[in-house]
Amino acid sequence: MKYLPGVALLLSLLSLAGCGGGEHEDLKQWMKESTQDLKGRIAPLPEVKPYEAVAYGVAGVMDPFKAGKLEPEHKKDGGGLVPDFNRPREALESYPLESLKYVGFLARGKVASGVILADSTVHQVKIGNYMGQNFGIIINITEAEVTLRELVQDSSSDWIERTSTLQLQGAEVAK
Secondary structure, three states: OOOHHHHHHHHHHHHHHHHHOOOOHHHHHHHHHHOOOOOOOOOOOOOOOOOOOOOOOOOOOOOOOOOOOOOOOOOOOOOOOOOOOOOOOOHHHHOOHHHOEEEEEEEEOOEEEEEEEEOOEEEEEEOOOEEOOOOEEEEEEOOOEEEEEEEEEOOOOOEEEEEEEEEEOOOOOOO
């Protein structure tokens, strides 16, 4: 039993040696006949046209490769819009507007109020309250939506106004 692995190794080496011998003349003859009429041919490279530079010589026109500053129509006195950083923050200003949900509408006489869900807390808001992280002040509340006017910075760090809305959510939110 102790000679069995050595015998198996010897037999496998002998069988491999048997496969490697011989000249395989028939295979060599077939290869010679098959490749006799073949000639390699490579297509010529395409002609490279020389580069022609085009000069950009339009004076007085904004360069299309530089970011241009678009001035909003409602901007006055060189960017007079600035948020009030000294006023006390309201509870809903710590949430991004996308995470707030408008889930209800209340009307007491002519005063409209909205019900806002932030995380799992319900807040009642009215016109003039602040909401969201972009200095958004509520300017209108209807049965369908809450409208805010936000102050955001543009690419040139000037403050511009933007109007955003929160749509009334369906019954699946008010569980």
